[in-house]
Amino acid sequence: MNENPSQAPDSAPDSAPASAPDERLVLLQRRLAAFAAARDWQPYHTPKNLAVALSVEASELVEIFQWLTPEQSERVMEAPDTAHRVADEVADVLAYLLQFCEVLGVDALDALAAKIDRNELRFPVKSAPAPKCHSSE
Structure with missing residues (x-):
C-alpha cells in the first residue's frame, strides 16, 4: 500500500493523484477570481452583490422544485434535462x-466544520427510551 496519501494507489500508477477537497x-x-478579473468584474463583486447573486441563484434552484411533490423531487435527477438544470444551479450557488x-x-470548510461542532453541542443525540416490557399478566 502507498504510504503517501497524496499519491495514487500502487494499483493505478498511471492515474493522476486526486486533489484533496480543500485543494x-x-x-x-x-479560477473564478481569474474569470472575473479577465472581465474586469471585481468592482461588482462586493459582499453585498455576491450575497444577492447567491440568493438569486438559490432561488433558481428552489424554482425547479417549487411545484413538485416530495416523491417527484426525489426523482428529479432521473430526467436528463432536469438533472442538468439542477447541476447548473448548484454550480451557480x-x-x-x-x-x-x-x-x-472566509474559509468555507473551516466555517462548516465549526458550525457542525456547534450544532452537535446544541442538538445532542437523544438516547432512545428503553422499550417498556410488556408482561403477559
Missing part, C-alpha cells in the same frame, strides 16, 4: 458562495 476549492476559487468567501476571507 479543489482553492483551485476553483482561483457554489460559484457565488466561493466568491463571497474569497472576498470576505
